[in-house]
Amino acid sequence: MGALAAPGGLLLCLQLCELTRAGYKIWVPDTDFDTADNWSQNRTPCAGAAVEFPADKMASVLVRAAHSVSDMLLPLDGEFVLAAGAGFSAAGASSDSACGAGAAALFLDPDRFSWHDPRSWRPRDLTHGLFSVDAERVPCHHDDVVFPPDGSFRVDLGPGARALRVRSVWALGQKFTRDGDLAAFLTSRAGRLRFHGPGALSMEPEACADRSGCVCGNAEVQPWICRALLQPLGGHCPPATCHDALRPEGQCCDLCGAIVSLTHGPAFDLERYRARLLQDFLALPQYRELQAAVSKVPRPPQSREATGAGTDTEIQVVLMETGPRTGGAGQLAKALLADIAEHGEALGVSAATVRESGAPVGGGPAAWLVGGITAALFLLLLVLPAGALLLHLTGRLRWRRRDAAGPVSFPNPVFGAAGSEKQPPVSQADARSTSQSYFVNPLFSESEA
Structure with a gap:
């Protein structure tokens, strides 16, 4: 047994102040x-x-x-x-x-907490309206990792197939930025009590200096990230609530919404675009049930061939539906395209494409309305003939055959035959052609007509 190793609150404050300009993840469990x-x-x-x-x-x-x-x-x-x-x-x-x-x-x-589990981490700032795709919820290559000094923890470093790369590690009041220093700590008794498994940690000492952002770098370990995230669900993704659901880069499961892919130039500023998206669009009432994730991702080879863009990265803007109403993501995607068409040069964006998910599974309100009207019409067509037949069998409605030589008239269903207009004379040929016609007045019997 021993005394608490660090004056947690003050030390953590000093750590966070130093890391203000860096992206970092804080260990939760x-x-x-x-x-x-x-x-x-x-x-x-x-x-x-x-x-x-x-x-x-x-x-x-x-x-x-x-x-x-x-x-x-x-x-x-x-x-x-x-x-x-x-x-x-x-x-x-x-x-x-x-x-x-x-x-x-x-x-x-205590070994149940995995480094690869996105639920084990949180970013410094949780901004309303923004989220991160699953692979970026786990520390990226340029992130600083913070283990709170005023709590105990234990981390499973994973299977060791790929080294976990981060910019720095804060643990027990120490900051590690060199592989040798970190390796010495991990093999010490204090390190072995807190980190276990065959996985290895290594340093990526350079911070992300590109204002257009940096690729997270977790693509190689994404299978382990998804396995840890989906373990409570039996390893299976929950079914999407829409047709033609989308799978953004870095996401473990399909989602409903839209993906806007931006071809960017050197003038693009990722943080500036995030702020623009939050203030000018997501703050509007019609978009408050949406969440957005904005990050730099590798550009698919087919996308490079289609657009002719030389860059191997693009900006992925994921618009996710979170409320009962649907269609907001598609509307926002179109608004972003219009904004880029007008201000793209100033934003450093040269092109943009959009993918949208399909209609809700089971149909939305419009589908229910159309289905209800169709069912009502079908029921009406089914019930009216059956009702007429029932009235006929009970004697309340009789059918009669028109005189073959007589004129053909159409009863008025409201006023009966007496209320109908006089018909023009009918020729013998016309009379013969209509001699087999039968007419039913659904509102009056023969005696009433």
Whole structure:
């Protein structure tokens, strides 16, 4: 056991101030004793509870408060880091049934948190209306990685097929920017308690200096990213809610919306375009149910051939539908095309293309309206003849054959035959041609007519 290693709040503030101009990701999950999600009963152990840690796992566990336990089974290797006022005391076994009397509180597997899981990370700023594709939610090559110094953690570095490259790593109050220094830390006892697995970390010391942005560089590890993200879903993507769903570059599953691909020049400024998209478009009421992701991605070879553009990258603008209403992404995509047609040269954009997803699965409001009208007409055509036949069988409606030599007249369904206009004379040939016609007045029987 030992004292808390760093004055967390002040150190973290200094770290974040230094990283203000850099893109970076902050590690989210922890192995703290006082985090309810780390326990089998989804709550911290009650007073007098028996506590059990996995015997074959290593972990560094931060304890923030005082706890009384009846029994504690410790792992073969690990450490407790005690905050001020934290500690353990012995107590009799709890008899409170609400605390699961008799059942030990099990500390969940500390090895379950993966570097490749997008849910394990968050960016510094969570701007409303913006999101990142799945591959860019995990640290990119030019990102700074921050592990909060006032918490305990454990990270699975993955299978080791590809080295994980980042610009720098902050851990336990230290900043690592050189491969040798980081490797020495990872092989130390403190490093082994917090990082495990065959994967390796290496440094990409250069920051992204291109104002048009830099490609994330996670394409090679995207299969591991998607596997970690979809593990709770059995490894399968949820079905898209629209036809012809889209799969943006870097995304694990299909989504509904639109993708605008921009051919950019050296004058393009990625952050300036993001700000323009937020302020001039996403802030409008008709687009508030949309989210956008803007990043530089590799340009597909077929796209380079089609456009004749020499650059091997493009700007991907993903517009995702998030609300019940649909069609907003397509409208915004057209508005962006019009904006580029007018201001493209000033923005550093020379060309743009759009792809849109299809109609909602099961049909939207318009499809329901058309379907309802069609069903009503079909029902009407089906019910009227059946009703007429029923009236005829009950004697309330009789059919009669017109005189073969007589004129043909059309009853007025509202006023009966007496209310119809006088018809012109009919020739013998016409009479013969219509002698087999039958007419039914659906509102009046023969006697009433």
